[in-house]
Amino acid sequence: MLDLDHARSKTEALLALFDRWAPRPPVEMVPIAEAIGRVPAQDLHSRNTLPVVRASMMDGIAVVSERFRGGLPDTSRWVEGKDFVRADTGDDFDDRFDAVIPIEEVTFLPSGGLRLDDEVAVAPGACVRPSGSLIQPGDPLLVAGLPIRPCDLAALAIGGITEVPVRRRPVVAFIPTGSELVPAGTTPQRGQNVDCNSLMARHLLLEMGAVPLSLPIVKDRIEDLESALDQALPQADIVVLNGGSSKGGEDVTATMLGRRGEVLVHGIAAGPGRPMCLSMIGDKPVINLPGPVVAAFHGLDWCIRAVVSRYLGLPMLRRPQVRAVLAEDMPCPKRICFLCRLQVTRAPDGTLIAHPLPFRSVRIGLWLNANGQFVSEVGQGDHRKGDVLDVELLCGEEFIRPEGEPASPALPGEASPPPREGNDGRRHP
Amino acid sequence: MLDLDHARSKTEALLALFDRWAPRPPVEMVPIAEAIGRVPAQDLHSRNTLPVVRASMMDGIAVVSERFRGGLPDTSRWVEGKDFVRADTGDDFDDRFDAVIPIEEVTFLPSGGLRLDDEVAVAPGACVRPSGSLIQPGDPLLVAGLPIRPCDLAALAIGGITEVPVRRRPVVAFIPTGSELVPAGTTPQRGQNVDCNSLMARHLLLEMGAVPLSLPIVKDRIEDLESALDQALPQADIVVLNGGSSKGGEDVTATMLGRRGEVLVHGIAAGPGRPMCLSMIGDKPVINLPGPVVAAFHGLDWCIRAVVSRYLGLPMLRRPQVRAVLAEDMPCPKRICFLCRLQVTRAPDGTLIAHPLPFRSVRIGLWLNANGQFVSEVGQGDHRKGDVLDVELLCGEEFIRPEGEPASPALPGEASPPPREGNDGRRHP
Numbered sequence: 001m002l003d004l005d006h007a008r009s010k011t012e013a014l015l016a017l018f019d020r021w022a023p024r025p026p027v028e029m030v031p032i033a034e035a036i037g038r039v040p041a042q043d044l045h046s047r048n049t050l051p052v053v054r055a056s057m058m059d060g061i062a063v064v065s066e067r068f069r070g071g072l073p074d075t076s077r078w079v080e081g082k083d084f085v086r087a088d089t090g091d092d093f094d095d096r097f098d099a100v101i102p103i104e105e106v107t108f109l110p111s112g113g114l115r116l117d118d119e120v121a122v123a124p125g126a127c128v129r130p131s132g133s134l135i136q137p138g139d140p141l142l143v144a145g146l147p148i149r150p151c152d153l154a155a156l157a158i159g160g161i162t163e164v165p166v167r168r169r170p171v172v173a174f175i176p177t178g179s180e181l182v183p184a185g186t187t188p189q190r191g192q193n194v195d196c197n198s199l200m201a202r203h204l205l206l207e208m209g210a211v212p213l214s215l216p217i218v219k220d221r222i223e224d225l226e227s228a229l230d231q232a233l234p235q236a237d238i239v240v241l242n243g244g245s246s247k248g249g250e251d252v253t254a255t256m257l258g259r260r261g262e263v264l265v266h267g268i269a270a271g272p273g274r275p276m277c278l279s280m281i282g283d284k285p286v287i288n289l290p291g292p293v294v295a296a297f298h299g300l301d302w303c304i305r306a307v308v309s310r311y312l313g314l315p316m317l318r319r320p321q322v323r324a325v326l327a328e329d330m331p332c333p334k335r336i337c338f339l340c341r342l343q344v345t346r347a348p349d350g351t352l353i354a355h356p357l358p359f360r361s362v363r364i365g366l367w368l369n370a371n372g373q374f375v376s377e378v379g380q381g382d383h384r385k386g387d388v389l390d391v392e393l394l395c396g397e398e399f400i401r402p403e404g405e406p407a408s409p410a411l412p413g414e415a416s417p418p419p420r421e422g423n424d425g426r427r428h429p
Numbered sequence: 430m431l432d433l434d435h436a437r438s439k440t441e442a443l444l445a446l447f448d449r450w451a452p453r454p455p456v457e458m459v460p461i462a463e464a465i466g467r468v469p470a471q472d473l474h475s476r477n478t479l480p481v482v483r484a485s486m487m488d489g490i491a492v493v494s495e496r497f498r499g500g501l502p503d504t505s506r507w508v509e510g511k512d513f514v515r516a517d518t519g520d521d522f523d524d525r526f527d528a529v530i531p532i533e534e535v536t537f538l539p540s541g542g543l544r545l546d547d548e549v550a551v552a553p554g555a556c557v558r559p560s561g562s563l564i565q566p567g568d569p570l571l572v573a574g575l576p577i578r579p580c581d582l583a584a585l586a587i588g589g590i591t592e593v594p595v596r597r598r599p600v601v602a603f604i605p606t607g608s609e610l611v612p613a614g615t616t617p618q619r620g621q622n623v624d625c626n627s628l629m630a631r632h633l634l635l636e637m638g639a640v641p642l643s644l645p646i647v648k649d650r651i652e653d654l655e656s657a658l659d660q661a662l663p664q665a666d667i668v669v670l671n672g673g674s675s676k677g678g679e680d681v682t683a684t685m686l687g688r689r690g691e692v693l694v695h696g697i698a699a700g701p702g703r704p705m706c707l708s709m710i711g712d713k714p715v716i717n718l719p720g721p722v723v724a725a726f727h728g729l730d731w732c733i734r735a736v737v738s739r740y741l742g743l744p745m746l747r748r749p750q751v752r753a754v755l756a757e758d759m760p761c762p763k764r765i766c767f768l769c770r771l772q773v774t775r776a777p778d779g780t781l782i783a784h785p786l787p788f789r790s791v792r793i794g795l796w797l798n799a800n801g802q803f804v805s806e807v808g809q810g811d812h813r814k815g816d817v818l819d820v821e822l823l824c825g826e827e828f829i830r831p832e833g834e835p836a837s838p839a840l841p842g843e844a845s846p847p848p849r850e851g852n853d854g855r856r857h858p
Contacts, residue, residue, distance in 0.1 A: 032613065036632050046794065052619045090609055090720070092620035134793055141794040146828055150632035154722050155797040157613035157625035180519055184461065184586035190481045191521035196586035203465050203579035291519070293583050315827040320749035364563055365475065365570040368584040398744040399575055 007267035016264045025167040038166035046139040046159035056087035057127045062097035068122035076113040100127035170311040173213040173236035174201045177243040179220045197296045208308040243291030269336040273298045294359045319392040324352035334381035341370035345403040371395040436696035445693045454596040467595035475568040475588035485516040486556045491526035497551035505542040529556035599740040602642040602661035603630045606672040608649045626725045637737040672720030698765040702727045723788045748821040753781035755816045763810035770799035774832040800824040
């Protein structure tokens with residue numbers, strides 16, 4: 001039975017789940033062209049030697065250093081291909097030669113010979129990179145557990161790796177539930193609501209490194225829910241049921257989950273989205289998130305992200321944080337940890353200002369559009385105008401706009417319809 | 430003629446280009462399912478009203494508030510469907526009813542009637558969200574110029590937007606040049622080198638918001654270079670020629686670019702990668718980056734990224750920065766701005782430590798794998814052990830490992846081949 005007065009903290013809830021669920025993702029091989037963002041399952045080392053034999057360090061000519069032992073030889077009748085060859089940066093050259101003279105120190109005579117600058121001295125190996133000086137077999141290329149970035153792909157390519165062993169991505173099924181829901185793109189009729197969570201969840205899951213499996217909307221009927229679950233479980237590693245978690249409906253969902261597996265946590269001391277349910281069916285987590293978009297986002301952000309990270313063996317996300325001054329009081333329920341969305345702007349003196357966007361009073365588009373968020377701890381309660389907060393940034397710092405400047409950086413000539421009359425960003429009564 | 434002694438700064442070079450090139454990206458419509466990461470060309474506002482008529486605020490029963498005007502009525506013989514209906518959170522209900530009583534205050538009698546708690550009071554509209562209280566036409570959904578994130582997709586879906594006007598992404602052709610190059614995946618023979626830049630560039634360009642056009646390797650012959658350019662220019666908005674920019678080769682490339690268009694900048698006070706060439710051919714930037722991977726990365730990171738951002742009307746990237754203490758001296762040439770790669774670790778007291786990875790002495794895999802970088806300013810010169818730097822992070826903070834701990838977070842059972850004997854991370858002599 002849902003008891004929000006004695007709900008567990010986020011950490012307790014995750015520990016309860018992780019105590020029961022220690023997935024070991026299978027390893028699969030992917031070609032390096034498809035490896036971006038994947039998590040390597042082992043350290044990788046070079047198989048290549050570069051330069052294979054040697055390479056000139058600069059644009060110049062390759063010569064026999066022995067001929068310079070007694071000082072500058074007479075080069076006025078030297079013949080290209082016999083006494084020297086051209087060797088530009090990165091070029092290998094014939095074994096007869098063993099040193100390079102930079103092109104700046106060479107004058108090609110009209111007759112075919114050379115004049116060298118007086119101070120030229122040539123030691124064996126001068127201006128030559130030896131074999132393996134760029135890379136050699138065994139050199140480190142990348143380490144297990146760190147998602148692959150563009151530069152890491154260059155390392156793999158230089159090192160002669162064509163396929164990378166990576167941790168398989170978890171398939172996460174997302175099942176939107178609600179008799180009132182219509183798919184995004186359908187104009188809602190009386191009594192209907194738009195499923196906006198599926199598309200958001202799909203892209204949050206991709207961001208987390210999961211493979212999203214978006215299932216169709218399920219009506220609030222226990223048999224439909226059961227059959228959606230029957231469809232999802234064989235295909236997915238993790239199942240998210242979205243909606244039907246309000247007091248009446250949720251007991252039905254939780255009862256169903258309890259009948260088919262084990263309910264580990266029911267109700268979380270974290271909002272928006274307290275009426276959540278974490279369960280295991282067989283060896284798979286099945287998690288019920290509330291339907292309202294603010295609650296669904298929050299549940300995906302703290303819970304599903306942690307679950308996907310555990311599967312992939314990744315540490316918990318730490319978003320970049322900035323210190324910002326609260327522009328207005330920000331109410332936070334004291335007994336739970338609470339997600340507050342914020343719009344961060346920059347004052348003329350460089351200070352960052354955080355404008356709270358309370359989800360009950362602000363237009364939903366502004367809440368979703370927020371460029372920052374703050375999660376209050378249990379027991380912390382309200383924050384006051386002027387308080388300094390560590391705000392998680394939801395955009396790059398370059399997108400933080402000056403305080404007071406309109407939010408919309410349209411290019412000249414890009415028409416933006418004027419905002420509606422009387423639309424002050426507040427929810428109407 | 431390349432003159433590195435009087436090279437322009439990065440800012441001067443970009444200004445010279447941007448003075449000649451003010452692209453206006455065409456606007457195209459994309460379905461919201463494909464809009465992630467795209468840059469909206471205008472502010473977007475809601476077309477929907479939600480709730481369409483109204484919605485219950487909680488699980489409960491809908492009643493006629495008028496019947497409660499004189500106090501609690503006798504509900505013991507009330508009939509569902511006539512005197513009340515069930516109305517759970519989000520539900521609409523028949524026009525005859527105008528208020529909701531929470532389910533906690535209702536007891537359903539076995540005979541079919543109801544008992545209500547004594548303190549129940551019912552005003553018109555109690556516990557009912559009115560039409561448009563979630564969203565109404567004209568409500569802000571997102572603003573022009575800010576790349577679309579998962580939450581923004583939810584806003585678009587709620588607001589009834591099916592297609593988004595976005596700025597077209599620039600097509601950026603990347604042409605690897607060098608007679609010594611073989612494609613990644615080919616084992617290099619004597620005198621050959623591996624093209625590792627194409628794959629890295631492809632994924633850096635995707636990250637920047639461009640459409641990469643990866644062209645095949647071109648030999649160092651002027652006619653091959655010309656024909657690659659002829660192939661790239663009609664398809665691309667921006668062309669990157671990679672390699673052939675060393676002193677001998679580059680004059681050829683620069684001469685060719687000057688013949689076909691106008692060379693704006695030749696040589697940059699920024700390294701690695703000083704021998705760069707920025708030109709315009711017709712209305713398209715054609716940029717020659719040096720071939721070595723460290724120089725190619727640097728040129729892509731500061732120059733091509735800025736060019737793509739200008740096309741898309743985006744501000745210049747500002748990566749998250751952390752303050753870190755230098756673990757060793759870090760030489761930086763004084764006359765240029767210099768890219769230093771670093772490995773950042775966390776000391777037991779929480780301090781971040783930055784270990785320099787000089788590209789001339791460290792194994793190339795470690796350089797590419799760096800989790801941080803620092804760009805010294807012109808005139809700044811060397812940095813010393815103990816100096817505190819603002820380091821750009823190239824990974825999430827959660828991936829910074831404790832000082833002294835092995836870099837590889839393999840999961841239990843994931844085999845990692847032991848590093849080669851005697852491999853100390855230093856380039857061999």
